[in-house]
Amino acid sequence: MSAFSNRHIGPNAAEKTAMLEKIGVKSVEELVDKTIPAHIRLKGELNIDAALTEEEYLAHAQELAAKNQVFKSFIGLGYNETIIPPVIQRNVLENPGWYTAYTPYQAEISQGRLEALLNFQTMVMELTGMELANASLLDESTAVAEAMIMFFNARKRADVKAGRNKCFVSEFSFPQTIDVVKGRAENLGIELVIGNPETFEGDATFFGALVQYPDALGRVKKNLEGFISRMHAKDIKVSVAADLLSLVLLKSPGSMGADVVCGSTQRFGVPMGYGGPHAAYFATKEDYKRHVPGRIIGVSKDVDDNVALRMALQTREQHIKRDKATSNICTAQALLAVMASMYAVYHGPQGMREIATSVHNKAKKVAEGAVALGYELGYDQYFDTIWLKTPVGVMTHDIKKIAEANKFNFRYISGSEMTLSFGERVTETDINGVLAVLAAAVKKNATATTLDTTIALEDEFMRTDAVFTHEVFNKYHSESKMMRYLKRL
């Protein structure tokens, strides 16, 4: 038996013997033979390698890690360089007390975890400007698909009858989201129309519209509010997939009338991890409360009238509603939602504003430097992602070579276009490195830039209401306090 299997399996040899005796069999083999029908039993042992010890495995994992070349990423598309606060890494991500726990079906024994998820919902509601948020979905793309399905399922009887089954999707949504939504639409007989929200007018055959904000080119388009009212005028529901960090600075989609706001919380201190896990968020209006997919934590009271939390509205969920459920979601991303909410708890309103401002400022500095080098800026209102067009004669695949030699990944859209997206973990040195790459491609020298807190966005985009107002986001900013809070929960 492998060294690790003796650690993994609970009973030792003596206990095993005692247990078999109580069961009334002579051996494990006898019990298994009695239990599993003979005709389906495997003949031999699985063809899987012999066990490594823990020490050997960890060395092997180090080798595998070394085979990954981790470049600084400016690719964006919903995944950004972020910093996991060490206090959260050690006391949540590396703490069995947080990670082994099960879904809080027994609320009384799970108040701490429920509180952390309630913080998540509160944060999402404040930033999106919505009335209701759930406690996470699997990823941004499926969250957008869930929005579509929710709109579809919540259609009025008459609309169902009338076969109102079209859904608009902005062509400037993240490509992976369009991919996922396509698959989901088909099955339910939803007809997807992919187009430019600027020119899309909509009509009575459309029940929903899905847009991205800022869009996949990084643009903070002026027309979001106008688009939403245009759609609403035709009774088309609008879902906005938004970068939650951008909403620390930008006006909330909720305040512009959105029916759903959803997206990823990866950049709230959860590593990219080559794709996940990360918590998607999903916020909507009170009207939809019986249609929301996923778990919702709610406030109630116990028999002694103490405030007590628990999972709310379970009647929406598949384990009760089965084929009539709002969604098939069961396991979601609770631990990652906890991490994301704790990131906001630890940074607080001021810290979050600083982080949002700083990623924006990085974009701004590179945009300015690029323009000075002869690149064209595709759009001048952006949050953290800039859309660059190369000077005549400069091809993005040449830039790619130089960038990769410097261990940078950009997003290349065409031979002459690319986007660069900036995360918290990108440093001033990186910024100057990026400018040096852009300069090298045009055979110039870049002038070094210094980060500051200036903002390129026009006032009309900026939010004026306060966020992170609840005490929980204003209390735990020293590491000792944070540790104690994490321990208390």
Place this chain on the structure above:
Amino acid sequence: MSAFSNRHIGPNAAEKTAMLEKIGVKSVEELVDKTIPAHIRLKGELNIDAALTEEEYLAHAQELAAKNQVFKSFIGLGYNETIIPPVIQRNVLENPGWYTAYTPYQAEISQGRLEALLNFQTMVMELTGMELANASLLDESTAVAEAMIMFFNARKRADVKAGRNKCFVSEFSFPQTIDVVKGRAENLGIELVIGNPETFEGDATFFGALVQYPDALGRVKKNLEGFISRMHAKDIKVSVAADLLSLVLLKSPGSMGADVVCGSTQRFGVPMGYGGPHAAYFATKEDYKRHVPGRIIGVSKDVDDNVALRMALQTREQHIKRDKATSNICTAQALLAVMASMYAVYHGPQGMREIATSVHNKAKKVAEGAVALGYELGYDQYFDTIWLKTPVGVMTHDIKKIAEANKFNFRYISGSEMTLSFGERVTETDINGVLAVLAAAVKKNATATTLDTTIALEDEFMRTDAVFTHEVFNKYHSESKMMRYLKRL
């Protein structure tokens, strides 16, 4: 203010203001000016670099780590390659609940930590065969020095009067121990005599003798029991510095009459760390209970007659006895003693025996291979360390070059002698690598060896009594149980 300092310092700006008001000063500066005499105040800021962020620091630490070239070590001398069980690394070494705690002065609130230290003492007592053990000292070398001082201080009045002030030290003790003991002896007017225990006879001017077992050449010498009786016959007290892991297999020094047994517990799952921290152990006879240096955890009861642990015999310690204390030791190595004891708890008697057997067998296989290649084995009874003499014409500095090219460190004693010491973390691949180095030095090919459980030691050295008999060492061998035990404490 640096980002980290805002995390490190508890009060935020608002709290600071409120506190200053309560104190009755306008500013921090005013309070400091009122508090620290002006004439000793520094003028400017310290000349220390500006702060790094946590992220920057961690990247810097990674770079520093990469500048260390970690070779597999066969140097020995009390420091061996060991494996930290991941469950202990994560749940003790990386768990603030274990590492931030203070010395358990308030016993009632510290029962868990006290239990872990009591386990340490129990393990030491069983392995050494002694009646009493303390809860750790700073390192093996100072532990040996403490033994000398204890013998010195415990001399009979008549001996003090007679100026009985010589102490014998085996020349086969670890060189760093001789170094430390020399410094300590001088001050107290102890005259050290360094020599060969085989030929040392002793006389009435000697009060103590300090030997190493197995000795620095790895030898498990037959004459230890004889040496001790020879010394006792002349009323000379004997301290044996012993490799605690070797005592899992070897007869205990206690059973041979030793007055003190001490040494390091590093190889019980505590990384070498370029020197420490590691817990030294110190065990002695009941007679010396009022002379033992360092903390001792003892069993008592509470007012409800429950078993309750606490630090025992505090009257020996410096905080009470001051200049009459048995030692100046205050901070010791509690966390490392906890880790070492948990290593034994997790492995249990059988696991510990397997580890001890395996390090011995590695030595045996290399010894056999080396002899086959023409090396001479200095002594044929060893635990984990073999003493090799090179074939004529082969110089150790040539071997060193080949070894280092293979990322191995041996201990080179002279141009023609070296020792190789084997730890838990040394693999079969490493063993064959070592043999390949030895072969290359004599321009031969090594035949690959396979590890097994055979033992080269003669029966007379082997212990026959059971160790790790207490239930605590026989219970927590699955990871789930171990985690729960660590959590309960």
Place this chain on the structure above:
Amino acid sequence: MIPLGSCTMKLNAASELMPITFPGFAHMHPFAPLEQAQGYHEMFAQLEKDLCEATGFAAMSLQPNSGAQGEYAGLMVIKAYHEANGDADRKVCLIPSSAHGTNPASAVMAGFEIVVTKCDEMGNIDVEDLKAKAEEHKDRLGALMVTYPSTHGVYEEAIQEITSIIHAHGGQVYMDGANMNAQVGLTNPGNIGADVCHLNLHKTFAIPHGGGGPGMGPIGVAAHLADFLPGSVMLEKAGGSKAINAVSAAPYGSALILMISYAYIKMLGAEGLRHSTEMAIVNANYIKARLSEHYGILYTGKNNTVAHEMILDCRDFKRDAGVEVADIAKRLIDYGFHSPTVSFPVAETLMIEPTESEDKEELDRFCDAMISIRKEIKEIENGHADRENNLLKNAPHTADCIINKDWNYPYSPQEAAYPIEYLKDYKYWVPVRRVDNAFGDRNLICSCPSIESYEMA
């Protein structure tokens, strides 16, 4: 111990988890060029191979982010297969009444029409009913979704017959892999005749549950379905040659935590994997042996054994003592346990799955608690305790209610807080008492309440 039925709460070993914070895994963008992610892809390839071996399948997709997502993906693959065969009409999906709620929900999402099939009194699929329904829908039969061993904790003897019936009628068999912990190394989905199944890596393969996620639900498929495995517009390499659309944003889903399952397999090896399954069965049957003297065990196999989990019958307590299964769940909190799964798959029962990672002492502690609770119920049945005001109905008991409130229950605080010896050493104090769910649903608040509202108590 959290002995949750169907949820496989096994050990999440520290060594399995450590690599997820290695920078070489943590900081990689999902759309970074393939050649930069060689470490990841080497791991994916090996993991796919090992999971194929464990399931008896030909190909594996590591994309789905949960079991339910895997169900959706698997059904979509089946659908694509039928369409490729010109069988676009095969949209009927048979689902036994005992299935987990995600099965019908996923089937609906994938555009299937659901036909529910019955179970017999032994908890097994009613083969006659199944045959009849397969027959009835044979031209439109798309799939059967079946859990194995069943959600009732039994290895149905007829499973191969069942899968043959489906195949004979043109359908594909989707196996829900939530109970794979009772199969690995002893049998497999391929063997029982399934065409697709998902694996809950967060159950069988040691990814921690995280309080409700993350998870990973890769799907394995037989050779004829391999071409349809989900692709990704972001990575050409991903998926089969006739790939269905992506089911997750990232080509390999939550790639980072695949490392955990990879570690689990690497450190157990073939023998350890098999033995883990065997010991999961031993542990379950040990609990059964102890508890069957006090509770009814709803279903057992033909030799009176259970698989890796079992259902405890609590239905009569309602009649005899007014005690509902929820009361037992809450009372278990006073004994320091998180309750087993409540009322799934059968109402008013408990579903217990200990897993192989629990040792005898912990199992005994749990059995002792259950037996002690059974005695408390008996006191009510006997009329020695009140039907409304008793240890179970008032559970859980906080320290606050025991010490600070005026005690006016018809039992002592000792009986409430320390009903059993081991609690002297291990007492867990619950922070709140029984939660009022209905009140909360009527007055939905799902953001942090203001501090003042906490003073309402």
Place this chain on the structure above:
Amino acid sequence: MIPLGSCTMKLNAASELMPITFPGFAHMHPFAPLEQAQGYHEMFAQLEKDLCEATGFAAMSLQPNSGAQGEYAGLMVIKAYHEANGDADRKVCLIPSSAHGTNPASAVMAGFEIVVTKCDEMGNIDVEDLKAKAEEHKDRLGALMVTYPSTHGVYEEAIQEITSIIHAHGGQVYMDGANMNAQVGLTNPGNIGADVCHLNLHKTFAIPHGGGGPGMGPIGVAAHLADFLPGSVMLEKAGGSKAINAVSAAPYGSALILMISYAYIKMLGAEGLRHSTEMAIVNANYIKARLSEHYGILYTGKNNTVAHEMILDCRDFKRDAGVEVADIAKRLIDYGFHSPTVSFPVAETLMIEPTESEDKEELDRFCDAMISIRKEIKEIENGHADRENNLLKNAPHTADCIINKDWNYPYSPQEAAYPIEYLKDYKYWVPVRRVDNAFGDRNLICSCPSIESYEMA
């Protein structure tokens, strides 16, 4: 919070600790060839430089493994210096009566003869007495050991006068650095006239206490002593040109945890280090401001402030209420606090050091507890509570004693367990009641008792 006087329980940040498990640091043998340890030596060099800057000294030895070991090393350096000057006779060491126990113990170990000097009623060193004793022993005066700020929590105004007196009489000044947390960035040992001092890196520089170790006690010395810093037979590079023998087995002591202090300095920088010291003083004075309305503060500086710690006078309670300081310490457990240092440096007092890492809310919680206990004492003083059988004498109270035993104390269980509001949210339940020390010392057992003996209860 563990507000331990002289023990500086500050935050041990996760980022400071993470590198100690990096394989590049963890697995290096202490006698590996120098060139393999370049990362370590780069760190040592920078850390020595920064610690020299913080102490105002010329050279640093990173070898001693604890504060006490540092004292021994420092005194040995002083001795070697005197010997090198032909002053081998300078073996008298003056130690104020308020010194920590390690000071005299180390001085004895280093072969010094101890002469204790007095403190005045303000808690300061009695300069006249010191002068007289320095004078008396002037031919044999070796050293003064002095803690600064004093163990009484005061920056003695006369410190430079004191160090001058010693120097004038041929002695060297050893400063105990346990209170460096009140100096860093604001003043330093060099400034006050010390020649050597040790730093408790496990106090001032963020190494966690580990329940009684590990620690590190490097010593800094003025230029004239640098040559004597401890060497090592294992590494030529270590120590001064006339090095004393090694004081630890390894040339750089517990090298691994030096990374923690290095991280602390690197992440705070000059400004953060200074501000930490300032805030340690603010926090202490805030506690003083709150508690001085209820307790006597034994010593304050000339402007009625305290340094980074203070002594709470509990001596009269014995007379007035029969309450000893140990009773307060035990009662604090019921309030969820580990007691501050008991009876050091003055019998029947508490020594409180909050450090800069505690926030106001936590300080308030502690002050509230102390004030509430003061009221409980008043009840005894008033005669409202019994002198022998009261909340303090019977503390701490376990859940077991409150719930399971027949309650026959003259106060309610509520008063015992929940004397203050915040405990509703934060109650810590102590596992045993007041421990009988004398019984244990009389019947010494220092190995695990057999399981049966646990049943003796």
